[in-house]
Amino acid sequence: DGGITQSPKYLFRKEGQNVTLSCEQNLNHDAMYWYRQDPGQGLRLIYYSQIVNDFQKGDIAEGYSVSREKKESFPLTVTSAQKNPTAFYLCASSMLDPAYNEQFFGPGTRLTVL
């Protein structure tokens, strides 16, 4: 089965803790993305990466960090510096070739801060 997997599906965190959300894809896509989804605000880009060992900040990168050590993996760490981390987090991937534009999404991780 080709696709994007995210784990865990649900995650609970105490205030002051860092947590890492996993994202893996076996689509051989070069580009990977992390979005945050809040009710009424659509999808907002946190970070994206077009190549291994390189990534760029999106619109709401503060309080988050990422790494891209392998093409297949793009984990997101939500740090204690993120003031309002409770949200639904979506990982996506796409090819860089503009002829193949579709962005594929994972099933999401719902993070709740207790």
Next chain:
Amino acid sequence: QQQVKQSPQSLIVQKGGISIINCAYENTAFDYFPWYQQFPGKGPALLIAIRPDVSEKKEGRFTISFNKSAKQFSLHIMDSQPGDSATYFCAARRNTGNQFYFGTGTSLTVIP
């Protein structure tokens, strides 16, 4: 600043009716305009997409209309069904950097 503006926020349509969702953008560097469908608790899935050199694209009951001069595009769902009840997002991709910008979403409810 919202790069892609979407309306309405919510929409209720009778079964068999036409659902219309509108989006507008300002950045002329956008070169690809997809629509995504999202069910509760799931990731968005691509529904249909269009490039700016085409004014209309139809796939089954779903049609995108694109007005390049007005910088607007819309999704039309013909013969709307209860199974179409979901949240719909429009998006636009910048022609450099491969970055996507999303609208705020429309919650569609199709009443039987």
